[in-house]
Amino acid sequence: MAGAAELDRIDREILRLLMQDASRSLAEIAQEVGLTPTPCWKRIKRMEEQGVITGRVALVDAERVGLPISVFVAVETGDHSADWIARFAAAVESLPEIVECWRLGGDVDYLLRVVVPDMAGYDAFYRRFVAAVPALRKVTGRFAMERVKRTTALPI
Amino acid sequence: MAGAAELDRIDREILRLLMQDASRSLAEIAQEVGLTPTPCWKRIKRMEEQGVITGRVALVDAERVGLPISVFVAVETGDHSADWIARFAAAVESLPEIVECWRLGGDVDYLLRVVVPDMAGYDAFYRRFVAAVPALRKVTGRFAMERVKRTTALPI
DNA sequence: GGCTATGCGGAAAGACTTTCCATGAACGCT
DNA sequence: AGCGTTCATGGAAAGTCTTTCCGCATAGCC
Numbered sequence: 001m002a003g004a005a006e007l008d009r010i011d012r013e014i015l016r017l018l019m020q021d022a023s024r025s026l027a028e029i030a031q032e033v034g035l036t037p038t039p040c041w042k043r044i045k046r047m048e049e050q051g052v053i054t055g056r057v058a059l060v061d062a063e064r065v066g067l068p069i070s071v072f073v074a075v076e077t078g079d080h081s082a083d084w085i086a087r088f089a090a091a092v093e094s095l096p097e098i099v100e101c102w103r104l105g106g107d108v109d110y111l112l113r114v115v116v117p118d119m120a121g122y123d124a125f126y127r128r129f130v131a132a133v134p135a136l137r138k139v140t141g142r143f144a145m146e147r148v149k150r151t152t153a154l155p156i
Numbered sequence: 157m158a159g160a161a162e163l164d165r166i167d168r169e170i171l172r173l174l175m176q177d178a179s180r181s182l183a184e185i186a187q188e189v190g191l192t193p194t195p196c197w198k199r200i201k202r203m204e205e206q207g208v209i210t211g212r213v214a215l216v217d218a219e220r221v222g223l224p225i226s227v228f229v230a231v232e233t234g235d236h237s238a239d240w241i242a243r244f245a246a247a248v249e250s251l252p253e254i255v256e257c258w259r260l261g262g263d264v265d266y267l268l269r270v271v272v273p274d275m276a277g278y279d280a281f282y283r284r285f286v287a288a289v290p291a292l293r294k295v296t297g298r299f300a301m302e303r304v305k306r307t308t309a310l311p312i
Numbered sequence: 313g314g315c316t317a318t319g320c321g322g323a324a325a326g327a328c329t330t331t332c333c334a335t336g337a338a339c340g341c342t
Numbered sequence: 343a344g345c346g347t348t349c350a351t352g353g354a355a356a357g358t359c360t361t362t363c364c365g366c367a368t369a370g371c372c
Binding site: 037038041045 | 330
């Protein structure tokens, strides 16, 4: 299911371009990788079917839509049962402020990124979060001051 | 420069759709928000010019391109001079494995997400990273076991 | 009440995507 | 070495979608 797909040099070059900017025309991309539109199109379609390309999205400036605050929340739990995990996952899914959630190995069990308009928004989120998830041992919020780098382009 | 743009209900609805899937046709999106293609198109163009929409990208499955390991790296520095910050930012920019870097407030100075093919890849990255950045007091790598949630859709 | 600015919608023009089919190269087999 | 098969490429046509142009309606303002 999750094995690496076989991709040649041209496939990777196409991916590199599309991860940076998917608004360019097929003809431009094809020319840049040294193909004509048709074979380039077929490669892109193949990678979409294989699940290499999982989608195309528009990126939106969080500040410009009134969501300037990102908070990283480190979660430690006292309960590691399957039931708790399911309940936690459901809570994460249901809270739209959580834009990222990773299960980690080590001292911290989960790391979330939460996007809110302001401090009051974070407080409101925090209350709903701790109410929805039982048996939290430690919840540490760290506020982001500045986004130094952020890219959708993987190092391929 | 970074103020919130004025967006009405329809603008936000368009953004919501495009943040989830930007591959859909203008006609579909227009219909869904209750407009014809022309005014919908004008709104999208306006938001692109305003910098609300910052770009369109293809999302790629990291596992499928041979990059299954994400590591969160918490960085604490002993040097907070402008010179150090500039050097740090340059190092972050130059290392493609770093896909995210945030400056935080509090005990941890920076949080990075690093994408690598395997443990050896992380070790190689780590060596280059600490060689490129001086005066690091503490570098804590936490390995991601599972991506529970990840979305480009902001809670608007 | 008339004027202006603003946003919407219809239709045409233009550009791009998608398909179809033919060609050529690479590879394996006899 | 010769043959056949497979696979990817490329050209051209068809189809679809984007983009533009222009007229209309509405709301705010004098």
